[in-house]
Amino acid sequence: MTTGRSAAETSPPKGRRPRGVVREGLIAAGVELARSGGPDAVVLREATRIVGVAPNAAYRHFADRDELLAAVCTAAMSELGDRMAAGVGRVRGRRGDPMAAAQRLRAIGTAYLQFARDEPGLFATAYALPQQHAYVTPGGGAGPDRTPLGQLRSALDELVDAGVIDVRRRAGIEYPVWGAVHGMAVLTGQGPLRDVPETEMHNLDELTLTFIGDSLMADRSHQE
Numbered sequence: 001m002t003t004g005r006s007a008a009e010t011s012p013p014k015g016r017r018p019r020g021v022v023r024e025g026l027i028a029a030g031v032e033l034a035r036s037g038g039p040d041a042v043v044l045r046e047a048t049r050i051v052g053v054a055p056n057a058a059y060r061h062f063a064d065r066d067e068l069l070a071a072v073c074t075a076a077m078s079e080l081g082d083r084m085a086a087g088v089g090r091v092r093g094r095r096g097d098p099m100a101a102a103q104r105l106r107a108i109g110t111a112y113l114q115f116a117r118d119e120p121g122l123f124a125t126a127y128a129l130p131q132q133h134a135y136v137t138p139g140g141g142a143g144p145d146r147t148p149l150g151q152l153r154s155a156l157d158e159l160v161d162a163g164v165i166d167v168r169r170r171a172g173i174e175y176p177v178w179g180a181v182h183g184m185a186v187l188t189g190q191g192p193l194r195d196v197p198e199t200e201m202h203n204l205d206e207l208t209l210t211f212i213g214d215s216l217m218a219d220r221s222h223q224e
Helices: 019-037 044-051 055-060 065-089 098-118 120-126 148-161 174-189 198-223
Strands: none
Touching (some): 019 055, 065 098
16 A cells, blocks of 8 residues: 555646745746836736736735835846946955045946946836835845945945045935936936937046046045
């Protein structure tokens, strides 16, 4: 007499996928929809079609389309953060070195502007739900904050440590810096400057980043 169960009895029903696999698949599908069409393209029914599950399967993982969009928004912001981290990682120099610190801040801005041009759909989606992101309170996680805002804050903190920025000017300065770069990204990505020649666009990027750098370096020049 055989006590073990057959393969048919122990295997999950045909076509059934683990819960986490379906959820991640729907998010990945949503990211690709956003990549090509922005936040408006993130639709539950289309995501389920791409993944190959029944339309009502999405509701086991997301209450509605907004919940899926929120997850896609987070994924888009994470991709932007990865681009920024990669740019920072290519800068040589010890932490606290004024020149290296300034280059790391510039690398963050460059990656931000380039992502907005390379991935306009994801860039727009990243900010489709502003409440998804911590605009005021720094992240309180155990590890470094790899969000775009967290990385900007870290770069500015390093500039304080390097003596480039007076600590008295540090509080909240990430917002005007972010605003300058984000504004240029929007102007040249989807705004009235989107059709300027590439060389002029590059020049506008340089002007923006140099303006930010010169403004921050003012403290150091006064000290010298």
